[in-house]
Amino acid sequence: MSVRELVVLGTASQVPTRHRNHNGYLLRWDGQGILFDPGEGTQRQMLRAGVAAHDIDRICVTHFHGDHSLGLAGVIQRINLDRVTHPVTAHYPASGQHFYDRLRHATAYRETVRLDEAPVSGDAAVLTHSGPYRLEARRLSHPVEAYGYRLVEPDGRRILPALLAERGISGPDVGRLQRDGELRGVRLDEVSEVRRGQRFAFVMDTRLCDGVHELAAGCDMLVIESTFLAPDESLATEYGHLTAAQAAGVATEAGVRHLVLTHFSQRYPDPEAFEQEARDAGFEGELTVAADLMRVSLPKR
Numbered sequence: 116m117s118v119r120e121l122v123v124l125g126t127a128s129q130v131p132t133r134h135r136n137h138n139g140y141l142l143r144w145d146g147q148g149i150l151f152d153p154g155e156g157t158q159r160q161m162l163r164a165g166v167a168a169h170d171i172d173r174i175c176v177t178h179f180h181g182d183h184s185l186g187l188a189g190v191i192q193r194i195n196l197d198r199v200t201h202p203v204t205a206h207y208p209a210s211g212q213h214f215y216d217r218l219r220h221a222t223a224y225r226e227t228v229r230l231d232e233a234p235v236s237g238d239a240a241v242l243t244h245s246g247p248y249r250l251e252a253r254r255l256s257h258p259v260e261a262y263g264y265r266l267v268e269p270d271g272r273r274i275l276p277a278l279l280a281e282r283g284i285s286g287p288d289v290g291r292l293q294r295d296g297e298l299r300g301v302r303l304d305e306v307s308e309v310r311r312g313q314r315f316a317f318v319m320d321t322r323l324c325d326g327v328h329e330l331a332a333g334c335d336m337l338v339i340e341s342t343f344l345a346p347d348e349s350l351a352t353e354y355g356h357l358t359a360a361q362a363a364g365v366a367t368e369a370g371v372r373h374l375v376l377t378h379f380s381q382r383y384p385d386p387e388a389f390e391q392e393a394r395d396a397g398f399e400g401e402l403t404v405a406a407d408l409m410r411v412s413l414p415k416r
Contacts, residue, residue, distance in 0.1 A: 117145040119313070119413040121338060124153075124160035126377045126405045128342050128356075129182050136160050136407055137182045138378065140338065141170065142315065144266065145247050149173045150190065151264065151317050151338075157186030158193050164408050168197040173250075176207035177319040178261035179214040188221040195227045202229040206242055206252070208260045209234035235262050239329075253330050255321035257355040263319065263330045268312030278306040313413060319378060322355050323365070331369035335414050338405075339365070340378035341389055363393035366400065372414045374398055377405035 124139030131137050137154030141161075148170040150157075161167070171194060176184050184207075194203055207215050212234060219230070233242060235252045242250040248266040255261040274293070279285065282301045284292060292298040292306070316330040318339040331337050341359040343351040351358050357365075359376055366374040376389050383389070386404045393402055403411050 118143050119145065121336070121375065121411040121413075122164050122166055123377070123405045123407060123409040123411065124157055124164055124166070126379060126407055127154075127182065128340075128378050128380050129180070130381045131156070131182075132381050134407065135379065135381075137186065138319070139186060140317070140377075141166050142266070142317075143170070144315075147172045147247065149175060149250075149266075151175050152177055152183040152319060153186035153190045154182045155185040158189040160407065161190075161193075164410075168194045169199050171199070171203055172201065174203065174205045174207075175250075175264045175317070176205070176211075176215075177255070177263060177317070178208060178257060178259050179211040180259065180320065183319060184214065184218065187215075187218040191219055191230065192222070192224045194230070195224055198227045202231055204231040204233050204243075206233050206235055206250075206264070208262055209236040210260045238326075251330075253326035254324075255318070255326045256324040257320045257322070261320055261355075263321070263326060264317045265330045265334075266313075266315040268314070270312045271310040272303065272307040273310040274307050282306060310416065313416065315413065320355055321357065322352055323357065323361055327357075327365055328369065331365050331371055334369060334371050336373045336375060336411075337366050337369070337371045338375040338377060341376040341393075342378050342380050344383060344388060344392055359389040359392040360396040363396035363398035367396070367398050371398075371400060373401040373403065373411070375403045375405055375411055 122141040125136030127135035136156045138152040139157040140151040142149045150171045238254045240252045251265045252262045296303045314334045316334045339362045341362045342356040343358045345360045
């Protein structure tokens with residue numbers, strides 16, 4: 116059975132707290148796993164959350180600030196220690212290659228796994244379009260070069276049984292029609308409808324910019340930073356971050372079905388304040404204020 120869920124490993128911003136680890140998020144997408152922004156302590160949080168090194172197929176780093184990348188060294192070494200049986204691909208801003216190299220080879224270890232490097236550059240990029248999704252990146256607005264990531268599942272088709280029955284198609288003939296696109300003069304598009312593929316976006320440290328809106332457009336789930344609350348919007352803009360109200364506004368405009376807020380400043384002790392601000396800003400969809408070790412399922416189609 117396919118599983119599509121977000122495993123939250125850490126939700127703090129620059130300073131961790133007793134209840135919030137530095138960033139880390141694993142997206143399970145059917146049989147694949149994408150690890151986003153492994154901050155300090157990610158390897159231990161994986162253990163607590165029941166996530167194995169073998170679950171990781173890709174690593175996506177948005178930018179090279181410590182709370183989003185210092186755990187990379189430990190995760191890479193764990194992938195090699197456990198002798199993961201498949202290659203792992205790492206995506207990160209090309210301008211941070213020297214940081215990636217330092218983290219990958221921070222200490223001595225035995226390399227047993229093929230780790231492919233696929234750095235991101237330019238304002239927008241398609242990183243892969245094979246397999247169960249297309250992975251895209253968009254440039255964000257932060258003091259250092261940063262990118263957000265977006266998964267897009269190809270559209271499929273949903274068979275309509277009533278229309279099949281009208282045309283006398285049943286049993287093994289249904290599979291033949293799906294495979295060949297036509298059977299006895301009946302075309303597949305005459306007895307089916309488009310099943311829109313699911314979309315997921317991951318947006319960390321950024322001010323409001325075109326990239327944020329492009330990543331969020333039409334997403335079933337948007338995981339987005341909300342470091343500050345609205346009274347501190349000027350600080351958010353100065354340091355290249357979003358408020359919960361701004362994140363909710365983006366989600367509303369984009370038609371997001373499930374909004375996941377995360378990356379909270381330690382200055383705010385009450386997580387319910389982020390939910391209240393997002394609701395006050397007008398977001399009416401499903402809303403989660405992320406907590407460490409939480410699992411959040413993608414909405415059903």
